[in-house]
Amino acid sequence: MSIPGPEPRPDGGEAAIARAGGLHLYQLRLHEEYGPVVRFQLPGAGTAVSIADPVLLEATVQLDERPGPLFSFLDPLFEAGNLQVLPADEHAPWRRLLLGVLAGRPSHERHFGRFTALATELADRWAALPAGGPVALQRDLTGLSLRMICGYALGGDLKDPEDVVEAFGTVLGDRLERLYRLPSDRTPEERAERTARALARLRATVDRVIAAHGPAGDGERDGRAGHGDRSDLIGALVAAGTPPARIRDTVLATMLAAHHTTGVAVSWALHLLAGHPGATARVTGELDRVLGDRAAPDYADLHRLRYLDMVLRESLRRCPPGPYGARLATRPLTVGGYRLPAGTVVFYPFWAVHLNPAHWPEPERFRPERFSPEESAGRPRLAWIPFGFGSRACEGASLAMVEAGLLLAVLLKRFRFRPEPGHRVVPVERFVLWAADDIRMLVTPRDGDRETGERP
Ligand code: HEM
Numbered sequence: 001m002s003i004p005g006p007e008p009r010p011d012g013g014e015a016a017i018a019r020a021g022g023l024h025l026y027q028l029r030l031h032e033e034y035g036p037v038v039r040f041q042l043p044g045a046g047t048a049v050s051i052a053d054p055v056l057l058e059a060t061v062q063l064d065e066r067p068g069p070l071f072s073f074l075d076p077l078f079e080a081g082n083l084q085v086l087p088a089d090e091h092a093p094w095r096r097l098l099l100g101v102l103a104g105r106p107s108h109e110r111h112f113g114r115f116t117a118l119a120t121e122l123a124d125r126w127a128a129l130p131a132g133g134p135v136a137l138q139r140d141l142t143g144l145s146l147r148m149i150c151g152y153a154l155g156g157d158l159k160d161p162e163d164v165v166e167a168f169g170t171v172l173g174d175r176l177e178r179l180y181r182l183p184s185d186r187t188p189e190e191r192a193e194r195t196a197r198a199l200a201r202l203r204a205t206v207d208r209v210i211a212a213h214g215p216a217g218d219g220e221r222d223g224r225a226g227h228g229d230r231s232d233l234i235g236a237l238v239a240a241g242t243p244p245a246r247i248r249d250t251v252l253a254t255m256l257a258a259h260h261t262t263g264v265a266v267s268w269a270l271h272l273l274a275g276h277p278g279a280t281a282r283v284t285g286e287l288d289r290v291l292g293d294r295a296a297p298d299y300a301d302l303h304r305l306r307y308l309d310m311v312l313r314e315s316l317r318r319c320p321p322g323p324y325g326a327r328l329a330t331r332p333l334t335v336g337g338y339r340l341p342a343g344t345v346v347f348y349p350f351w352a353v354h355l356n357p358a359h360w361p362e363p364e365r366f367r368p369e370r371f372s373p374e375e376s377a378g379r380p381r382l383a384w385i386p387f388g389f390g391s392r393a394c395e396g397a398s399l400a401m402v403e404a405g406l407l408l409a410v411l412l413k414r415f416r417f418r419p420e421p422g423h424r425v426v427p428v429e430r431f432v433l434w435a436a437d438d439i440r441m442l443v444t445p446r447d448g449d450r451e452t453g454e455r456p
Pocket of ligand 1: 253258265324325392401404
């Protein structure tokens with residue numbers, strides 16, 4: 001039985017993806033038209049098989065390699081080999097080390113006060129804007145997420161987070177524009193020079209962060225990560241005997257993986273809430289009830305903010321910051337009655353899985369109640385996979401949920417968010433699901449809401 005899908009084209013599938021508006025939208029189109037298992041041309045990877053059914057995905061859980069060519073656009077970021085596509089035997093110890101640093105709940109709790117101070121600093125800046133802004137959510141929240149990961153795992157702060165975010169954007173944007181052959185108003189030489197400058201800036205930042213960390217073994221300093229602290233990534237890498245180039249690569253990859261995803265996750269959540277006053281009233285009502293007059297939650301409060309957690313989960317379903325993933329079948333597989341030979345590129349269409357109507361009725365609708373215990377019961381475990389799954393799933397998932405929950409709590413307790421009139425939010429794929437011209441919103445203090453009885 002052959003797998004359904006569009007006829008192969010001589011251009012390798014580029015035009016079809018461009019016509020759909022990008023790979024994030026093309027995957028939706030493919031599964032609407034051809035069903036849960038689809039064969040299609042994927043630029044950079046030849047032919048791929050995409051699976052949008054969470055039960056069928058179970059057959060692929062053991063796959064533990066990514067297809068190299070698909071992620072080669074990340075090659076220039078790395079000195080000692082692209083970390084996205086490390087061979088499985090090198091990946092396993094690297095993953096264990098990262099999980100030890102990123103996934104420890106005691107470390108999350110210890111850094112919570114610092115996270116709160118950073119979030120409050122941004123909120124104070126927004127509160128001082130005349131007439132409520134507008135603020136550019138993605139820009140400000142990715143910058144903040146970058147500062148959070150630097151404070152958490154890399155032992156310090158950055159003076160210029162927005163510039164570093166921009167440098168990452170330049171390097172990735174250039175690579176993806178070339179991969180998808182997107183139009184550019186710069187000559188190839190101008191683009192190459194600009195990308196080289198941005199990459200040099202990123203490398204200099206990594207060198208500064210490592211130099212500021214100092215030699216391993218100097219204990220915890222000023223409340224920052226130091227040796228002996230389980231959240232000290234650089235210390236853990238040094239202690240494991242990691243070569244310097246791989247340490248620099250891991251620092252860069254951590255800065256990248258942590259900031260653009262968490263920052264856009266919170267931006268999408270605020271955007272979605274702005275269009276759903278009922279859900280906003282319910283989440284702010286919960287914040288008022290749980291926090292009272294306090295401006296921010298403490299770590300234990302996060303578990304009491306049940307509806308806020310549902311809002312975050314629904315936002316990650318509706319707008320997953322990482323819209324797709326991929327694996328390489330290193331042995332033959334059977335999926336939904338189809339034989340996939342060894343060597344098949346398996347495409348994970350995270351967004352199409354999240355919008356699969358068989359498991360998510362009215363999938364386009366933003367409805368946090370889907371994540372109530374009653375509605376969640378019996379749902380296949382891979383129906384919600386914003387952090388991927390299996391042995392290459394996101395090592396930062398639990399940290400990201402803490403950071404994003406805290407940010408939403410601080411911002412929603414304090415502000416009302418309204419879209420800037422006339423501003424269009426257009427999702428594009430830039431490795432993450434990003435809004436092309438940012439998400440611009442007007443922010444006004446909520447104090448008035450409660451006095452005027454808008455509180456539910
Ligand atoms: C809301 C925020 C986040 C989202 C939605 C997200 C999503 C993802 C996704 C979809 C993947 C690919 C998984 C797969 O292929 O199965 C991934 C990988 C990864 N993420 Fe995250 N992520 C987030 C935050 C973070 C944070 C805070 C960190 C902290 C450093 C992080 C570190 C990583 C790393 C290191 C990988 C590579 C995994 C590997 O190859 O072993 N992420 N993330």
